[in-house]
Amino acid sequence: MTDNDKTGSRPRRPLTLRGGSEKSHVKQSFSHGRTKSVVVETKRRRQINKPGSRPPQPVPPAPPPPPAPPPAPSPVAEVQQTIAEPPAPAVDELPDTERRQKEEYMRALAAEKLKEQERKRSEAEDQQKREVERELRKQEKIAKDRENEEVQRRIRERKEESRRAREKPARPQKPQRTPATPPAAPVQTEGTGEARGTPRRSEKPDDETRRRQVRGRGQDKPRRSGKLTIAQALSGDGGRERSLASIRRAQARERRRTMGPEHKEREKIVRDVQIPEAITVQELANRMAERSASVIKALMANGIMATQNQAIDADTAELIVEEFGHTPTRVSDADVEDAIETAVDAPESLVSRPPVVTVMGHVDHGKTSILDVIRSANVVSGEAGGITQHIGAYQVSDSDGSRITFLDTPGHAAFTSMRARGAQVTDIVVLVVAADDAVMPQTVEAIDHTKAANVPMIVAINKIDREAADPEKVRSELLRHGVVVESMSGDVLDVEVSAMTGEGLDRLLEAISLQAEILELKANPDRRAEGAVIEAKLDTNRGNVATVLVQKGTLRRKDIIVVGEQWGKVRALVNDHGEQVDSAGPSEPVEVLGLNGTPVAGDTLHVLSSESEARGIVNYRIQQAKDRRFAAGTVVSIDQLLARAREGTEVRELPLVIKADAQGSAEAISQAVEKIGNEEVHVRVLHSGVGAITESDVALAEGSDAHIVGFNVRANAQARNRATQRSVEIRYYSIIYDLIDDVRDRASGLLSAEVREQFIGYAAIKEVFRITGVGRVAGCIVNEGTARRSAGVRLLRDNVVIHEGRLKTLKRFKDEVREVQAGQECGMAFENYEDVREGDVIEIFESEEIERSLA
Secondary structure, three states: OOHHHHHOOOOOOOOOOOOOEEEEEEEEEOHHHOEEEEEEEEEOOOOOOOOOOOOOOOOOOOOOOOOOOOOOOOHHHHHHHHHHOOOOOOHHHOOHHHHHHHHHHHHHHHHHHHHHHHHHHHHHHHHHHHHHHHHHHHHHHHHHHHHHHHHHHHHHHHHHHHHHHHHOOOOOOOOOOOOOOOOOOOEEOOOOOOEEOOOOOOOOOHHHHHHHHHHHOOOOOOOOOOOOOHHHHHHOOOOOOOOHHHHHHHHHHHHHHHHOHHHOOOOOOOOEEEEOOEEEHHHHHHHHOOOHHHHHHHHHHOOOOOOOOOEEEHHHHHHHHHHOOOEEEEOOHHHHHHHOOOOOOOHHHOEEOOOEEEEEEOOOOOHHHHHHHHHOOOOHHHOHHHOOOOOEEEEEEOOOOOEEEEEEOOOOHHHHHHHHHHHHOOOEEEEEEEOOOOOOHHHHHHHHHHHHHOOOEEEEEEOOOOOOOOHHHHHHHHHHOOOOEHHHOOOEEEEEOOOOOOOOHHHHHHHHHHHHHHHOOEEOOOOEOEEEEEEEEEEOOOEEEEEEEEEEOEEEOOOEEEEOOEEEEEEEEEOOOOOEEOEEOOOOEEEEEEEOOOOOOOOEEEEEOOHHHHHHHHHHHHHHHHHHHHHHHHHHHHHHHHHHHHHOOOOEEEEEEEEEOEHHHHHHHHHHHHOOEOOOEEEEEEEEEEOOEOHHHHHHHHHHOOEEEEEOOOEOHHHHHHHHHHOOOEEEEOOHHHHHHHHHHHHHOOOOOEEEEEEEEEEEEEEEEEEOOOEEEEEEEEEEEOEEOOOEEEEEEOOEEEEEEEEEEEEEOOEEOOEEOOOOEEEEEEOOEOOOOOOOEEEEEEEEEEOOOOO
């Protein structure tokens, strides 16, 4: 029998902490609109003493382990404890089973109390931490507001000082410095949220105060970080917590506050800013190491509205640089030319050099023939038509071993620029005059070039072996042009020579050597080379070739050179005998290979140290040439437009594309053909270049309806095919005479024909009739000459021309006739004109068109 049987009561269930539970759903929200429903089970504490049941008889509980000291009990806790702990009955009155149950219950109750105490202590510590953080944030906000107010106060003081300085520039006031003492730490006062030592902000507007309060509202709540858990949702601790970035900013502000105001601004770095003629705002900001927005603000303050990609002039840029406290340095694009060596050679570094002799004279006076005899060569046979059309450079040695450099220039009138270049780079000029032809136009031109270059002259009277030779006549004609030879008590040497027999050539070389000794020609061979381009051409096998006369220094292979708008690396040097050499000294002519383009004859050659310098100089020169061409083209076109508008006439032009075998020839042809024309017709050179005629030349001629002229060059296959398809005319020439004459004839074809009038008769109007179907008809009598039906007529009234036209009808009685002789009467009617009166005079004439040509 059990204890229940003894007591006679029904069995009892064991006492546990498990009670009734309620389930509820909590909806969680996540990012991107996601939600999740969570089942939450709420447990209710079970009451031990139920109504109507016998209170259990507790047994003496076992001593529990000593718990942590709990916080001071609140009245609510005391009431709960009183309800949860009824008066315990005596231990002897309880059976063994109930006593064990009572002991277990007491131990569980003690453990639950410990957990509740731990939870309350943890909540109290968290609350205390939140209060501390809230207080720190409040103090930081107060400190930040005070710092902002201090900054605003300093800005207002600076603006006020600037305003006073502008109003009174003669007596500037010294700005008062604000003491750099760190602000006192704010002290929290009891009962208020203000800090001691903070300035009162009663002077600020109420709306600003309200805005600050609205901005600060809700900042006391901690910011939430991470995911929301069930425990946080139930306990209500899911507020927003402070972010890591906010903590770092607060730490940075604290460091700045502790370091003091003298460390807040970095030391200003003054830079040397280079300012070109034009610079963009962004580039200027980069050179000053400033923000582009700051530069734009400075420009706006000076009344200039510009974006960061717009360019400003050098004066404005210099003003902005000085305003930012930097040092401006004005530079120019032409500074790249400073890389070219222009130092003057020391006298001790100079050594003797061979003389440079230029041979000039009229065409077919024997200049090249004399050089052929001296060089023992035959250059004349290689020239088309037996005339020199290129400038040549040769070096020969005389009997005593000294060397002489000769420049052979063309004598044709079209090669004026070549003769001018030859006179500019020479030391001595040999003027060749034929004894049987005397002084000719190109002879006079050569004399003028020589005088302009201020170089000595030696007269070589050639062809003395002919029967019609008259050297005295040559000397007397030279005297009329200011050239006085020694035989006439002058200072100009003259030598009688013959290229056919070789007579007098030794005396000519001696005269050249004597003149060179008088000049004492010297140069420095140990410096960077400098020379002049005598001729340039495009060779199909060797590429761009420039004939250069070295004037200073020594030109070597692999040197970096700049020639006008072209640059390159010397690939090979070829002398006048066709041999490759490694170097060329002063007064030595060589052919230079390795340029990236064909230079212009007359350009100067310079040696540089690096390719970057060469490219910079060439790019600058190309841009300058483009600007000059653009400016010149604009001015000319406007002038022509205004002139045509004033005159009301249309000027016809003949466009040409010129390709030649050498740069000098192309230049000479362009200058010659541009001189052809008058006020009605002129020749315009669209393009002139060196090399074969290409497809691009045909395309240019096709687009502008131009003709292509080839001088000693031919068109390639592609160019010929396109020219045939597009009907572009290509003409080839080997003699410059034929080229110029042909261009003149084609330009003459553009001239309008000349109209000449021939008066054939006069008729007087005796009476005017009106005939149906015809109109007004003038009854006339022919006083002089003949009246013809096909002739033109003018109606004169009081000797004033009032109409000019043609006859509609010419009748004799009732018959239509072709002409009426003098003394006969006839009837005349005008085309589209009927205002004829009695007494008017009719003038009868015939027109004749005569073709014109350019002289």
